[in-house]
Amino acid sequence: MTAPVLSCRGVVHDYDGTPALLGVDLDVREGEVVAVTGPSGSGKSTLLLCLAGILVPTQGSVQLGGVDLRALGARGRATLRRESVGMVFQYGTLVPELTGEENVALPLLLSGRGRAEALVDARQWLGRLGVSSVAQTTGGRMSGGERQRVALARALVTGPRVVLADEPTGALDSVASDLVAGELVGVARDAGAAVVLVTHDARVAAHADREVHLWDGRVDGSQPPPAPATPAAEGLR
């Protein structure tokens, strides 16, 4: 069995004393699509930010492609993220002033590629996602569905090993949600990238290979065994 492309062990994180994650283990294999679900407040977005290296968890370790993120500095993690991870957010993933193709080309330009070269790759990806029509449109003028598809193209243009998506369909209606979720999973699979998809929508999660359900900062099924025989139902009688 090959090593997982992304894994975390015992991740605990709190925001100024308020606990968000209480010990999460996760392994994502090459090319696998994992949905992380749970109600709001369950810690799923926090987990995603820890997996991306944007947050350093208070405890526990995160490994991307075998590299321990804690060992890298902020700049190292940012570079790693730019080159090996594609990110899609619920809002604001795109720079509204840049055109569709410029948005997709941005990570390549940041790594020093020339404009003409970068745009060729960008246009290819826009075509694969069916949004070539907005190549010259600025981000601020696109519709929600177009924006998320362009964001997905940007996430995939660097050929990342894993795509992390935080509620990518959160701002879309149910029909667009279904379409974008399906495309996200399909295109990422074709590109050979693993996907970690955070969503509160079970129908979006149903597009994944498996689901990890968070409840109150822990993965379901990983809770500590219950205390012996609680005389629980007193309150109900």
Next chain:
Amino acid sequence: MSTSLRWSTALWLARRRTPNDRLRFWGSLLSAAVTAALLCTAGGLIALYGTDVVASIQVVADPGTRGGVAFAVLLVALPSLFLTGQTWKLGSIERRARMRQLRDAGAGPGELGRVAVADTVVPVAVGAVVGIVLLWAGITVLNLRGSYMPVYRDLPDGSAVPSGDYVLVQDIPVVPDVVLADWWPPLLAIAAVTAASAAAALVLVGRLDQHRRHRTFVLGPIAAWVARHTGRPDLLLALRRLADEPGPTTRPALLLGLAATVAAASTWLSRQYRISMGQQWLEDPFYRQSFDLVGLATWVGIGLCAIGLVVALADATVRRRRADAAAVASGVPVPMLRHALVLQSLLPAAPAVLAGLVVGGGLAVAFTGRRVGYRFAEEPGAIIPLPWATWAAWGFALLLVATLAAMLASTALNRTTRPDQLRVPA
């Protein structure tokens, strides 16, 4: 605009609640103080038209040039107004949201107008009064000691020339009292500033539902064209932002260009007059004081412009926080965003400053000619070398101001690109 909403209630609804509100309050107060003081000064000088003014600053005392000074003061009021306008825009997103909430709760245009006016007019009116009081206090303190007047030496032919000595005369003020010159300058200044702010507040209420207007500047399409040919991410971002919303950095760029014009002209003229007048320059303080005043006004204008630029850029950065936070989260380095902001400030400023230097210097040189004594001697003298070094220094200084203002504004990036900014509502 009739309404039954009481002013006391309107004032309570307009109370400062967030740090941005407080910033807007103090910013409006201070800039209103400066604007009112400038307007009152200009008004006072105009009120003194036709009267004999005794003051040691000749340029003000001389009725011929007093009008010019008043005009220069009004010119400096331009960047001051620009700064006032910028401070009003602070926290405008929250303010509009609050207005919409009031409207949902049942407020009509009359009520909203009253709240908006209460919000804007209070700091402005207070600031205007404070500004004029401080102006009067400053003038009084300045005049306390009296002025140094030149002592004249009688010549055999009956005329008198400055002897080079000065004597302190108690009764002669340094500057005339422009605040108490007549009843109307201070009142007009306060009224004008207050009325302008009330009008702006009502315009804000009228535009509550409008999305951002897309005004087309000339700069916009040019920037868009250049953007299509560049691959440097920071340059690309700066150009696209300029094409999308040229306003925030174009207006201050124009003001910096104006400052460059004035500075370039003044540099040449002071050199021309100094060399041509020779001894008279040292003895008769009129011209020297004129140029000193112009220099002072230019630096005040530049300072106000710089503050306005910082405010405009910082506000724009805060408004972009979600997209910037997402970019940083995706691995875009923060220094790149900082460079983009500096470029956004420099790209319109550089051509404006350059044009200003050329126009100002060119017009001034054309006006007086390059020869010594052009206006004062019958025979033309030697050619005066052009002050290239000084002009270049001015250009560099103005661009440095634009750069430093942008870098100061970019400190907001540290706050706006944190991961928790990913979830803020629009």
Next chain:
Amino acid sequence: MVRVTTGHVLLGLLSRGEQHGYDLKREHDALFPAAKQLAFGQVYAALGRLRDKGLVEEASRERVDGPDRTSYRITAAGREELASWLTQVEPLPDRTANPVATKVTLLLLAEGTHRAVEHLVRERAVRVERMRELTAAKHRPGTTLQEVLSADLTLAHLDADLHWIDSARRRIDDLEGEIA
């Protein structure tokens, strides 16, 4: 009164033109693959009832060697009945059976909050698995619109179940907090 009966479905199919009983059965099974497949006996029995009520009539009767080749045609009365049935909305049932809720309540009483939550997690897992199957099936090439519509409806119901499971769990957690 307004339930979906075989008779109504046949009326609907006949409204497009006369057909033989054999073809009606084949068309029904092709259009509604998720529903139970019709037996020939059912079809002929239903057609008989419709004819007795005057809603369909026999168009022609051939008897070549072998099975009955009668073709049927909808009547004006049949069209009226069909139109009125198609536009009526089914009344909602007064009571619905909620077996999961019953089970969870009993678990709470008998074995405590942890067992109840464990069961909710199991119910959840089963539904999530079914949702995955349905979603994968929807995206297979050759899926018809009717199959997608049917899958969407099932997915919506399962999604609603999951919402209930989450809120039930939250209520139990709060209850546990109160007890503790």
